[in-house]
Amino acid sequence: xxxxxxxxxxxxxxxxxxxxxxxxxxxxxxxxxxxxxxxxxxxxxxxxxxxxxxxxxxxxxxxxxxxxxxxxxxxxxxxxxxxxxxxxxxxxxxxxxxxxxxxxxxxxxxxxxxxxxxxxxxxxxxxxxxxxxxxxxxxxxxxxxxxxxxxxxxxxxxxxxxxxxxxxxxxxxxxxxxxxxxxxxxxxxxxxxxxxxxxxxxxxxxxxxxxxxxxxxxxxxxxxxxxxxxxxxxxxxxxxxxxxxxxxxxxxxxxxxxxxxxxxxxxxxxxxxxxxxxxxxxxxxxxxxxxxxxxxxxxxxxxxxxxxxxxxxxxxxxxxxxxx
Ligand code: PEP
Ligand code: MG
Numbered sequence: 001x002x003x004x005x006x007x008x009x010x011x012x013x014x015x016x017x018x019x020x021x022x023x024x025x026x027x028x029x030x031x032x033x034x035x036x037x038x039x040x041x042x043x044x045x046x047x048x049x050x051x052x053x054x055x056x057x058x059x060x061x062x063x064x065x066x067x068x069x070x071x072x073x074x075x076x077x078x079x080x081x082x083x084x085x086x087x088x089x090x091x092x093x094x095x096x097x098x099x100x101x102x103x104x105x106x107x108x109x110x111x112x113x114x115x116x117x118x119x120x121x122x123x124x125x126x127x128x129x130x131x132x133x134x135x136x137x138x139x140x141x142x143x144x145x146x147x148x149x150x151x152x153x154x155x156x157x158x159x160x161x162x163x164x165x166x167x168x169x170x171x172x173x174x175x176x177x178x179x180x181x182x183x184x185x186x187x188x189x190x191x192x193x194x195x196x197x198x199x200x201x202x203x204x205x206x207x208x209x210x211x212x213x214x215x216x217x218x219x220x221x222x223x224x225x226x227x228x229x230x231x232x233x234x235x236x237x238x239x240x241x242x243x244x245x246x247x248x249x250x251x252x253x254x255x256x257x258x259x260x261x262x263x264x265x266x267x268x269x270x271x272x273x274x275x276x277x278x279x280x281x282x283x284x285x286x287x288x289x290x291x292x293x294x295x296x297x298x299x300x301x302x303x304x305x306x307x308x309x310x311x312x313x314x315x316x317x318x319x320x321x322x323x324x
Contacts, residue, residue, distance in 0.1 A: 005282040009040045013285045019293040021267050023285060024082075024275040026253055028052070030068070033075050036278040043079040045201060045275020046141070046253035047072060049124065050087050050094075058096050059120070065127035073135050080137050082178065082201070082253075082275075083128055085121060085154070086114050087143040090206075091217055105215065110144025115153055125161045129172045138175040141201060146183040151196055180253075182206035187235050190242035200243050201275070204254025204262075208232050226309035227256055228316060233265065233304060240270045251275055260287045261316035265303070268296035290323045 013021045024043045025036040028051030036044070052068055053060060060068075073081050088094055089109030101107040114121040125140065132138035142154050155177060162174050179186075179193050182203030186193060194200055204227070209216040211231050214224045226232070236252075243250040251273035256262035258276030263284045266274060276284060299319050306312050 005286055008282060008285055008289065011285070011289070013288055015267075015288055015291055015293050015296075017292040017294055019267070021263075021288050022273045023281055024080075024251065024253075024273050025278045025281060026275055027072065027278075029055075030071060032278060033072055036281070037075060039278050039281045041076075041079070041278060041281060043273075044072070044076055044081040045251050045273055047081060047083045048087065049083055049085065050092050053086060053088070053094055054092065056096075059094075059123075062123045062127045065124060066131045069128050069131035069138075073131055073137055077135050077137050080139055082139040082141050084141045084143050084180070085111070085124055089113055105209070111142050111150050111154060112144060115150060118157060121154070121157055122161060125158055126165060129161055129165045129175070130170055132175065133170045133172050136173050139178060139199070140175050141178040141180060143180050143203070144183060144206075145179045145181075145193065146185045148189065148192055148196070151179055151193065155196070181239055182210070182254075184210050184235075187239060190239050191246050194243045194246045194248040197248070199249050199251065200239075202236065202239055202250065202252040202254060202271075204232070204236070204252055204256040207235065207254065208256075211235060226313070227259065227262065228265075228303075228312045229309045230304075230307055230312065233312070236266065237269045237300075237304070244270060249273070258284060260284065260320055261313075263288060264291060264296045264319075265300050265316075267293065268300035287320075287323070 013023050022042055024045035025041040026046040027033050027036060027044050028048045087110045089099055089107060090105045099108055128138055145151055158177060165172055176198035178199040178201055179197050180201055180203045205216055208227055212229055214221045216225060240250050249272040252266055252271050253275040257266060257274035258280030263274055303312050303315060
């Protein structure tokens with residue numbers, strides 16, 4: 001980490017014209033938590049709970065899960081920790097729970113798996129809620145939502161666990177519940193989704209993959225995975241507008257938030273929080289502190305009229321060079 005960046009660790013993330021942009025982190029293992037705290041992160045926008053599951057050789061027990069969730073909630077308290085329910089399938093596999101499919105990214109993934117196996121979901125949510133007792137900084141987020149009914153089913157399970165855990169005597173509050181927007185179908189249901197939950201968060205990695213029909217991990221088509229494709233930019237803008245129309249906050253936890261050009265554009269669109277890998281946090285803070293919201297909005301307006309991903313990317317790179 002360069003000396004210049006370390007100096008802004010405790011400075012606010014605010015633009016030259018006074019716009020505040022909260023920066024959160026994505027975590028998986030406890031080492032990410034430590035690194036995030038060292039970088040001055042305000043909260044966790046995405047804790048990928050499947051990471052500890054993936055390095056295990058069996059499903060972690062409720063108590064094991066509870067202990068590791070507690071550790072993270074305590075480390076960030078009073079800052080919020082957004083725990084995503086198990087997101088396996090697609091590119092994320094568990095050796096002890098093999099899923100064999102022809103099209104794993106279009107198959108049994110995320111919420112689809114845990115609603116078919118409510119025992120997995122219930123144990124996990126029970127562990128999360130018990131871990132949050134007395135702390136009140138837990139947020140729960142659902143991955144891969146493509147149907148409203150999945151939210152309703154999952155909420156029903158969360159309420160059930162909440163009442164059970166309270167009856168057992170745990171001092172827990174009902175955590176804010178959020179949904180990831182990462183399937184194209186969800187873009188066109190943002191209002192209906194946002195009305196039902198407390199927050200939404202965009203998973204731009206999967207959203208880009210599904211919008212462009214380009215496997216995010218396939219090197220053969222990697223040059224088609226345009227993070228600044230006009231369709232992606234228009235979708236991201238529409239999501240914020242629709243969520244704000246029903247007064248709900250929107251964050252983004254895909255890699256785009258940790259990219260300097262991406263962060264500038266997302267701020268210009270009106271995203272309420274950016275959540276990123278801790279390694280990118282200070283760099284993004286320094287970029288956002290160097291620009292004005294007005295300048296970012298003018299850049300965005302210009303980019304939204306363009307139709308070539310390459311020209312958009314080149315224009316962003318040029319603008320970044322301007323600010324040094
Ligand atoms: C995403 O899809 O953008 C996301 C944040 O989730 P993951 O990368 O874990 O699929
Ligand atoms: Mg995803």
